[in-house]
Amino acid sequence: MAxxxxxxxxxxxxxxxxxxxxxxxxxxxxxxxxxMRSIDGVRIGTTARWILGELNATTDxxx
Numbered sequence: 001m002a003x004x005x006x007x008x009x010x011x012x013x014x015x016x017x018x019x020x021x022x023x024x025x026x027x028x029x030x031x032x033x034x035x036m037r038s039i040d041g042v043r044i045g046t047t048a049r050w051i052l053g054e055l056n057a058t059t060d061x062x063x
Contacts (some may be wrong), residue, residue, distance in 0.1 A: 001047055004040050012036070013044055020045045021052060 005013050012034055016057035020041075031041025 001043065004043055007038070008034070008036055016041060016044045017048045021048055 001013075002029040016030045016034055016036065019033065020027060023030075025033070027041040027045030028038040029041075030036075030045065031038050036039075036044075
């Protein structure tokens, strides 16, 4: 992910994450809307969904 952030900048990656998670936009569509390579959209989306799943699992588990 560091290379994707280096390539497009933190703001663009953040916007892609928002499109994917909040806007329910597909990974490739989010990338195309931001003039990114589709594989980078898949990387961003996969990472964002994985992290969100981990956060949800952490908050759902009993302490």
